[in-house]
Amino acid sequence: MLALLDCNNFYVSCERLFNPKLIGRPVVVLSNNDGCIISRSNEAKSIGIKMGEPFFKIKNNILSNRVVVLSSNYSIYGDISDRIMNILKNDFPEVEVYSIDEAFFKLKGIKDRERRCVDVANKILKWIGIPVSIGIAKTKTLAKITNRVIKKKHEYRNITFNNNVLEIKNDNDLEYILKNTPVEDIWGVGKKLSVFLKKNTINSAFDLKDCDENFIRKKKGVILQRTVLELRGVECNYIESTRPVKKSICVSRSFGTKLRYHENIRSALIVYVQKATSKMRLNQLFCRTITVFLKTSRYESRAYSNSKTYTLIEPTIDLRLIWKIADKLLKDIYKDLYLYSKVGIILSEFYDEKSIQQSLINNKLSQKETNNEKKLMQLIDDINGKFGYGKLKLSSDCDKDFFSNKKTRNSRNSNWKMKSKYCSPCYTTRWYDIPKVKV
């Protein structure tokens, strides 16, 4: 048996921790650039605001219902998430942190499973202040379904709940739940697959569980076949309590306003390159492959999207080299024809320092030089860690006006920074934002 812990309306719950006025009111949190709805309070759900909906489309609904709108603040959410996961890891031996607000954990050999889960849920509510739901089942897919049932309690009158914890205990309950789970709500079944399944008269989780497994395998591949097996209680997706090594690191943002000129896009890219390389160094990795991509909005009538990849002979950690390559790649894919909405960098093919294969021919870096590179990068990270991100940066990453000390008349629009109009303070991660308590 295993369990899935899921934080309720996580981003909204985090915001409410520090701003109790939000409790009881409809609240939504927006994606980056204030684009779409990505978290909703129950009140917001009940007035019909949908997940993923573009913000601009529902402004009227938001005004007339006095919905509180917030930009996303990931430094809060990440910090709160870490605290919750630490409590869980203390109470259970094998925990897989699956996302910022979810974790699977093993219950093998644990007696009185429901009791233990209720205890940890109460502890998290008391110590951190975030309400969570925990579903217990034989497989990850079934645990996911169980959690969905907890969130939709009112639709499942035949089931008894122990606070926000549920274990499916007998076959009757399981059958009842699966019959009342639409196929598109199963973990691993998205838009495309649900269309296919419905065409083949597979409408509920119960239908999928009982269908011909080989037909699924042949038509849609091994992943969906595993889902079928997991619905039958056969474990195919195991809990991985050690975090696997990253395979790629990507940094990209949509621009606050669309950009036309190369120099503006370049000044956004250099910031992302610095972020991506410092992320990579945090994981103590060297990369061999660098990809830059550039695109217009996909809603644009004249859409353009392109990317280019460069593979090094020897993996590197050096920001200066990575930037040089990224800059060249951007030049190659940029066309002076479009209004762009996004640029990004992907680093991949990682090596740790010990396993780097040196080039036979191109051995231009001596051991000493490699060490110097590493020291320099470490220094950048240390200084930025201490004095704030961006204190030390590449000299290409600067505003010419900053040095010329005057705004040039034809300075081109470089307002690429993302919109974040409704952002709350970083209550737990920035000195100046820590809430003050009146005595």
Next chain:
DNA sequence: TCTGGGGTCCTAGGACCC
């Protein structure tokens, strides 16, 4: 006017090998 960001895994098909 305005539509997120960061990932993973699988598959089909092409190119190549002996």
Next chain:
DNA sequence: TCTGGGGTCCTAGGACCC
């Protein structure tokens, strides 16, 4: 007229997740 069998590796694209 007639053109094998068995394999690997790489890439692009698709589908999914939160």
